[in-house]
Amino acid sequence: QVQLVESGGGLVQAGGSLRLSCAASGRTFSNYAMGWFRQAPGKEREFVACIRRSGAGTYYADSVKGRFAISRDNAKNTVYLQMNSLKPEDTAVYYCAADTGGYASTIGAYDYWGQGTQVTVSS
Numbered sequence: 480q481v482q483l484v485e486s487g488g489g490l491v492q493a494g495g496s497l498r499l500s501c502a503a504s505g506r507t508f509s510n511y512a513m514g515w516f517r518q519a520p521g522k523e524r525e526f527v528a529c530i531r532r533s534g535a536g537t538y539y540a541d542s543v544k545g546r547f548a549i550s551r552d553n554a555k556n557t558v559y560l561q562m563n564s565l566k567p568e569d570t571a572v573y574y575c576a577a578d579t580g581g582y583a584s585t586i587g588a589y590d591y592w593g594q595g596t597q598v599t600v601s602s
Contacts, residue, residue, distance in 0.1 A: 481505040481577045481591040488573060488596030491565055495600070499560040501575030501593055508556040509533075512582035514589055515549060515560045517571035517598075524574070526584040528560060538584060543569075565600045572597050 487499040501513070514529035528539045528549040537549050546565075551558040558575055573596050576589035583589075 481508075481511065483575050483577060483591055483593035485573065485575050485593045485596040488598045490599045490601065493565060493567055493600055493602050495565050496561070496563045497565065497598060499562065499573055499575075499596060499598070501558045501560075503556045503558070503577065509553040511577040511579060511591075513549075513551060513558040514576045514578060514582065514584075515558075515573060516576060516586065517569075517573045518595075519568075519571040522571075524586060526586070527573070529578075529582040529584060530558065531582050536582065538582065540584070562598070565598075567600045567602045570598060570600050 482504045485501045512532055515527040516524050517527050518524040526540050530537045530549045534551045546563050548561040575593045577591040578589045
């Protein structure tokens, strides 16, 4: 079992920045690829970004490429999502997830999920 707890969400104006954190506990963090997903009201959960176990590879949804950056600190059992140039359409609950396989953009690939943190971007 892996427990994931997100933090860092909040209210920000368009064009602003936020940094989300996801702290993991339980099994060895470096054994898991990690991903960030988001779900806006009335919409399905969607992929945002993912990162390999070592942190050497990352992959982004087209909608956030160039604005968001995923990173991880295996010594701190934490994965981050730096979000810059935020837009109102980025408003959603953001979830981190852990994948025992390779890193992936599909929800079904992930084995463990956090409870989410709300990000609201005002225009």
